[in-house]
Amino acid sequence: MAARPATPASPKNVKVKEPAPGSPLFGCEHVQRLFNQGQEIMNHSIGHYKMILRGIFDSTPVVPQTFTNSQGQPTTCLTSTNLCLQCPTNLTDEERLKHGNKTSHRFYIDSRSGSLYCQVCDDIVWDPTLEELRVRKIGTGSFSGRKRKHDELFPDAMKEDPRYIATNTTLASCRANGLRGIYNAGATCYQNVVLQSFLHNPLLRNFYLSDGHQSSECGVSYCLSCAIDDMFQDFYALENTNGYTAANILSGFWISENKAFENLVTTREQDAHEFFQFLAEELHERNGDGKKPESGSEHTCNCVMHQTFYGKMQTDTTCQNCSGTTHAVQSFLDLSLGLESLVQKRKKAVKEKGGNAPPLTLIDCLDEEYIKSDKCDYRCHKCDSIQQARRLTSIKRLPNVLSIQFKRFEYKQGRHDRAASKIDDPVSFPLQLNMLPYTHRVRAKEGREGRELERSCTYDLLSVVVHVGEIETGHYVSYCRVGDQWFRFNDHNVRLATVSEVLGAKAYLLFYIIRSLA
Amino acid sequence: MDATSGKAGIIRASDDDGTMTKLSAAVLDDLLYNIISDLVLQTHREEKIAKANTAAIRVEKLASEASESGTDLAPDVRIETDAAIFDDGKVYLKGNPLKTTKEILCPKCHLPRLFHPTDGKGARKPDPTILYCKKHPYIDKPNCDIYGQMWQGPGPGRGKKKKDMEKKEESAADRPANVLSFPSATCSKCKRCILVTRLNNHMGSCIGNSGRNASRAAAQKMGNGNSGEPTPPSSQKVTPAPGSRATSPRKRDVSEEGEDESESSHKKKKHKSSSVTSNPNPKKVILKTKNSFKKESNGSTLPKSSSNLSQEQKAEYDIPDLGSVEVPPKKSTNKASSPAKKLKAVKAAQLPATLKNGRDADGESESSGGTLSSPPQ
Numbered sequence: 001m002a003a004r005p006a007t008p009a010s011p012k013n014v015k016v017k018e019p020a021p022g023s024p025l026f027g028c029e030h031v032q033r034l035f036n037q038g039q040e041i042m043n044h045s046i047g048h049y050k051m052i053l054r055g056i057f058d059s060t061p062v063v064p065q066t067f068t069n070s071q072g073q074p075t076t077c078l079t080s081t082n083l084c085l086q087c088p089t090n091l092t093d094e095e096r097l098k099h100g101n102k103t104s105h106r107f108y109i110d111s112r113s114g115s116l117y118c119q120v121c122d123d124i125v126w127d128p129t130l131e132e133l134r135v136r137k138i139g140t141g142s143f144s145g146r147k148r149k150h151d152e153l154f155p156d157a158m159k160e161d162p163r164y165i166a167t168n169t170t171l172a173s174c175r176a177n178g179l180r181g182i183y184n185a186g187a188t189c190y191q192n193v194v195l196q197s198f199l200h201n202p203l204l205r206n207f208y209l210s211d212g213h214q215s216s217e218c219g220v221s222y223c224l225s226c227a228i229d230d231m232f233q234d235f236y237a238l239e240n241t242n243g244y245t246a247a248n249i250l251s252g253f254w255i256s257e258n259k260a261f262e263n264l265v266t267t268r269e270q271d272a273h274e275f276f277q278f279l280a281e282e283l284h285e286r287n288g289d290g291k292k293p294e295s296g297s298e299h300t301c302n303c304v305m306h307q308t309f310y311g312k313m314q315t316d317t318t319c320q321n322c323s324g325t326t327h328a329v330q331s332f333l334d335l336s337l338g339l340e341s342l343v344q345k346r347k348k349a350v351k352e353k354g355g356n357a358p359p360l361t362l363i364d365c366l367d368e369e370y371i372k373s374d375k376c377d378y379r380c381h382k383c384d385s386i387q388q389a390r391r392l393t394s395i396k397r398l399p400n401v402l403s404i405q406f407k408r409f410e411y412k413q414g415r416h417d418r419a420a421s422k423i424d425d426p427v428s429f430p431l432q433l434n435m436l437p438y439t440h441r442v443r444a445k446e447g448r449e450g451r452e453l454e455r456s457c458t459y460d461l462l463s464v465v466v467h468v469g470e471i472e473t474g475h476y477v478s479y480c481r482v483g484d485q486w487f488r489f490n491d492h493n494v495r496l497a498t499v500s501e502v503l504g505a506k507a508y509l510l511f512y513i514i515r516s517l518a
Numbered sequence: 519m520d521a522t523s524g525k526a527g528i529i530r531a532s533d534d535d536g537t538m539t540k541l542s543a544a545v546l547d548d549l550l551y552n553i554i555s556d557l558v559l560q561t562h563r564e565e566k567i568a569k570a571n572t573a574a575i576r577v578e579k580l581a582s583e584a585s586e587s588g589t590d591l592a593p594d595v596r597i598e599t600d601a602a603i604f605d606d607g608k609v610y611l612k613g614n615p616l617k618t619t620k621e622i623l624c625p626k627c628h629l630p631r632l633f634h635p636t637d638g639k640g641a642r643k644p645d646p647t648i649l650y651c652k653k654h655p656y657i658d659k660p661n662c663d664i665y666g667q668m669w670q671g672p673g674p675g676r677g678k679k680k681k682d683m684e685k686k687e688e689s690a691a692d693r694p695a696n697v698l699s700f701p702s703a704t705c706s707k708c709k710r711c712i713l714v715t716r717l718n719n720h721m722g723s724c725i726g727n728s729g730r731n732a733s734r735a736a737a738q739k740m741g742n743g744n745s746g747e748p749t750p751p752s753s754q755k756v757t758p759a760p761g762s763r764a765t766s767p768r769k770r771d772v773s774e775e776g777e778d779e780s781e782s783s784h785k786k787k788k789h790k791s792s793s794v795t796s797n798p799n800p801k802k803v804i805l806k807t808k809n810s811f812k813k814e815s816n817g818s819t820l821p822k823s824s825s826n827l828s829q830e831q832k833a834e835y836d837i838p839d840l841g842s843v844e845v846p847p848k849k850s851t852n853k854a855s856s857p858a859k860k861l862k863a864v865k866a867a868q869l870p871a872t873l874k875n876g877r878d879a880d881g882e883s884e885s886s887g888g889t890l891s892s893p894p895q
Contacts, residue, residue, distance in 0.1 A: 022575045022625050024602060024609045032610055078548035079525045080555065112552065113559055121614050124559065126567050174627050175652035179664060183700065185717035222706065239652065241665040245714050247703035254725040267722035485656075487664070494663045496656055 013039055014046045017129040027127025030106060030120045035129075045085055049109070049116075049130055052083050053137045056114050058451060064111040067091060082108035082117065114138075140516040141455050170237075178205070178235045179482065181243040181492030185250055189491055190272040193478035194279060195246060196489045197463040197511050198228070199235055200480035203400055207304045208232040213287055224252035224279070225286035243492030256282060272465055272476050273334075273405050273509055280305050280333055300331060309333050311399035314440055319380040320388040326381075329396055334403035334509075337365040339423045340410055362404070362429040362510070370394055370438035394440040402435065402459055404510040409471060422471040426506050431499070433459040433512050459512035467508045479505065524548035565622075569615040572623040573601035577609055579628070624651035637666045662696075670699040 016035060019025045026032035035042045056064050064083060066076045067090040082091045084099065085107035091099050096119070100106055106119040114134045118125040133143055178199055182192040198204050207213075208229050215226035227248035234244055254265060261278045264270050288303030300306060310331050318325045342364060346357045370393055378389035408423045436457040463480040477490045479502045488497040522540055523530045524547030531543035581597045581604040597604040601618035602611055612618065622631045629651040634642035638659025644650060656664035702711045705724055712720045 019608065021578060023571045024574045024611045026610060027570075028611055028614070078545065079551050110559075113556070115559060115563075123614055123616070124562060124566070126563055126570070171626065173652055174624055174629075175654075177653065181663065183714040185703075185714055186719045188718050241663075241667060242698055242701070245701055245703040245717070247714075247717060248706060250717060250721055251706040251725060254721045267719050492663075492669065494665075496658050496664060 014043050016042075017132055019128060023128060025128070027116065027125035027130070028118055028121050030118050031116075031125060031127045031130075034107070045107075046129070046133070048085060050133060050143060052085075052109050053114050053134060055083075056109075056111060057137050057141070061112075064090070067095075070095070080113070081111040083111055084108055085116070141452055172237045173239045175239045175241070176235075176237055177482070179487060179494055180235055180241060181489060181494045183243045183245050184491040185246070187267060187269040188246075188250065189476040190270050190275055191246070191249070191253070192491055193272050193465045193476040193489065193509075194276045195231065195249065196478050196480055197465060197509075198279070199232065200463060200482060201308065201401060201511070202513070203308045204304065205232060205236070207308075209236060212304055218286075220286065222248075222252045222255040223286055224249065224256065224282045227252045228283065252282075253278075258282060269474070271409065272467070276403070276509065277333060280309060306331075308401050309399055309403060311395060311402070312397040313393055314396040315391060315393045317376070317378055318390045318392075319378060319383060320390065322380060322382045322387075324380060324382045334405050335366075335369070336405045336407055337362075337369055338407045339365065339425065339427065340407070342368060343423060343425050360425060360427045362427060362433070365406070365427065366438055395435065395438050396440055398435055398439065398457060398514065400514050401462065402433075402512040402514070404512070406508060406510075408467065408508055420471055422467075422474075424506065426504075428503065429461070429464075429507060429510055431461045431503070433461070435459060456514075456516060458515045460515055461502075462511045462513040464502055464505055464507045464511075465509035466505045468506075476508075524551060526551035526554065566616055568622045569619040570611055571625055572621065573599070573611060573615050573619050574609040575623050575625065575628055577602040577604040580604070624653060627651050635666075638662065666696050668697045670697055 016025060026035065034045060052064070062076060065078070065081060066074050067081050069075045069092075077092075082093065082096045083089070084091065084103075084105050086105040087103065089099060090111070091108070096108055100119045108117045108119065109115070110117060110124075114137070116125050116127060116130055117123070136143055182195055184192065209232055213225045213229050215223070215229045218226050220226070227246075230248060231244065231246065234240070256265070256278075258278065258281065260281070261274065264274050264278055284301065284303050284305040288301040288306065300310070300312075310333055312329055312331050315328045315330075316325055317328070339360070342360055346360065350357045373390045373392040376389055376391050377386055378391075379385070380387045380389070406423075406427055409420060410423065411420055434454060434457055436454050439457060441453065461481065463478055465476060465478045467474050467476055469475055475490075477488060479486055479488050479497055481487075486497040486499060486502050488495050488501070521544055522533060522535070524544040526547050528550055529543045529547040531540045535543075577597050577599050580599065581595050584597060585595050595604065596606075598612070601613065601615055602609055622633075623629065624631055629649055632644055632650040632654050634640055634644075635655040635657045636642075636644060638657040640658070657666040658664075659666060662668055700714050702713050703717055704710070705712055705717070705720055707721075707725050710720075710724075
């Protein structure tokens with residue numbers, strides 16, 4: 001269907017969404033009656049619905065929020081108006097009934113959410129066909145499914161047959177939902193928080209649960225990827241609600257011969273961020289092209305870790321003498337954001353001006369790192385000498401899961417010793433993050449294209465790792481989102497968390513997931 | 519624009535306020551209205567879709583019963599309930615599912631969903647005569663996790679007196695079923711059974727290079743020049759001395775019931791003999807969904823099919839309360855009680871035994887190693 005070139009003029013007949021077992025065909029009897037009046041009416045209704053959705057989600061909200069009042073004057077309001085499904089009219093709640101009685105148009109679309117109101121039911125109706133269009137529009141910005149891409153991913157059509165799936169798979173219990181704690185095996189909470197954020201990462205979960213790495217077919221002894229595979233199985237297939245004992249991961253960790261992380265492998269509490277880097281490299285080696293990821297290189301790979309976490313950033317260095325610019329691109333696993341200079345700056349400002357400085361935000365840190373340029377010394381090839389240069393780092397390719405580290409732990413170089421210290425200042429972070437300003441495409445066009453670009457750069461918060469307490473005696477906890485509900489993971493203990501609790505936490509690591517996979 | 523409030527009418531300016539005050543009150547009020555309406559809309563969506571699907575599941579079930587009793591898969595089966603019509607293999611709604619349908623059936627196991635948690639905040643006693651879907655609302659109760667579980671505090675540490683031992687034995691015997699103890703796991707190298715809280719230290723000495731001597735050497739190396747190592751060389755506590763608890767540097771946590779610390783040596787021997795593994799289910803279960811590559815992360819904006827209502831939001835839907843505390847026994851869950859479940863039952867039979875009532879089996883195997891007492895229940 002989608003493989004055909006979708007010309008807007010093609011007189012394509014729209015069809016009602018094929019219902020899955022256990023769901024009705026229409027949202028209500030009245031939608032059913034409307035759609036059963038004939039193909040032409042259905043084409044028109046669905047076409048008009050799409051047009052209205054485009055108006056709501058692709059352009060400024062002013063247009064759908066403006067209606068003509070009883071005196072014939074255009075009025076704009078903040079609250080929802082009602083867009084008639086059958087004619088180009090926009091009405092207030094009061095006018096809606098009058099219009100319905102006059103024209104017998106019974107369906108209206110909420111101008112803010114795009115949901116359908118049925119006047120006969122006097123209720124919002126969630127029609128499967130129309131709702132699918134709305135959800136797609138919000139999610140990806142287009143109405144067509146990614147059917148073609150999907151076919152390429154799964155060339156074996158037989159395997160998509162529900163009967164094939166039914167006979168070759170087992171249905172997990174309704175209780176197996178991936179929500180379990182992980183026991184602390186003695187100062188391993190830094191591992192637990194990273195494992196929990198992996199467990200609730202939809203991309204990693206789908207990879208492992210769809211046999212991305214089969215522990216039964218892997219010959220590597222003490223393979224960490226197998227241990228992770230087993231962990232996913234235990235979390236999503238067993239009914240057990242008791243904590244999980246990550247024994248195999250721990251032994252894989254101990255046996256690992258990754259030289260770069262030699263210092264990490266101790267019985268002591270370690271840095272969760274370093275463990276995350278360790279796991280990322282280890283899992284890349286098990287699932288990827290076998291090449292060691294070199295830091296600073298533009299290394300890409302098709303492995304699950306690279307597809308999930310790795311992005312690329314570009315550093316433009318402009319010579320102040322000859323204005324020649326060089327670009328350097330390197331891949332990154334996470335964005336490390338410094339806090340110290342910003343915290344100092346704030347303290348200074350408070351001292352000078354008095355009053356309270358607003359709390360530091362994630363946006364401040366990102367602005368500092370990826371919008372402002374800094375000066376550096378640079379050996380210019382053109383000038384053939386060392387010159388002052390401006391250096392600007394921006395993100396060239398955004399990852400699917402963006403991980404952010406706040407540099408809370410700093411080594412201070414003293415006169416005699418280096419002492420580690422922790423910056424405990426709160427940094428506020430949003431539930432939704434727009435990364436467009438930090439990409440090198442920031443100077444994009446305004447309007448529709450800009451909106452689409454912005455949509456493709458929008459991230460949702462997925463999990464938060466928090467370090468509580470002092471640097472010496474601290475403890476790690478994490479928050480992960482499952483659907484819209486947040487949970488707090490403290491080793492083996494899992495409990496419900498409110499959004500405000502999550503957003504009030506003093507985050508150390510943040511994981512954001514992209515809203516629409518392009 | 520001389521209204522004193524917006525659509526919600528919560529934020530009001532008084533009549534003799536200036537235009538600017540009135541305007542800002544109206545704007546703020548409208549924004550509040552929008553926030554509330556978004557929340558209500560989201561809940562409405564989850565609830566109404568779940569109920570519409572429930573109506574569809576019910577009528578499909580009746581239809582399959584009807585066609586099974588007669589000729590195989592009669593195409594002209596027409597079934598009508600209060601909420602839906604099944605006609606020619608398709609389901610049509612009748613009326614508003616919010617009014618016609620009272621309960622919500624799980625789309626996966628077709629059992630009714632429990633609306634209220636069984637314990638803690640907003641708890642209600644479930645009807646003991648009804649077999650509910652195993653996906654229960656999460657429990658919000660202090661000191662408990664989302665399943666209402668608690669963990670036994672750490673036993674007396676090393677060097678304890680006999681008195682303490684006896685006391686512990688006692689508390690373990692009559693501890694309630696929802697109090698779990700820390701399990702043991704097998705070390706993958708020496709195959710010994712180690713209490714989970716000691717596992718890292720054990721592996722350090724068993725696998726790692728941080729055996730007694732290695733760690734001392736390393737500590738010495740790092741210790742030279744009063745290094746910036748943030749942690750004291752605590753790997754030396756591989757063999758903790760009596761009273762090491764007080765000086766143990768890395769004991770975490772602010773709020774948790776304490777855990778960890780060492781086990782007594784004679785206990786270890788016992789673990790060895792009981793030899794418990796932490797993973798009793800070697801058979802693999804694959805969850806394959808049709809859209810396994812599609813992503814489901816869009817939680818905050820993309821509405822989902824599953825109802826994520828919290829207990830408070832659902833509080834208005836009553837379930838009959840017959841006043842008994844008992845929850846239906848877990849075993850019966852796997853029995854195919856209705857014809858519609860027959861297909862599923864066949865599948866369930868192929869599952870390894872541990873998965874079928876995995877909770878019970880696992881609970882025992884994991885906890886029996888952790889304490890010396892009888893398994894829970």
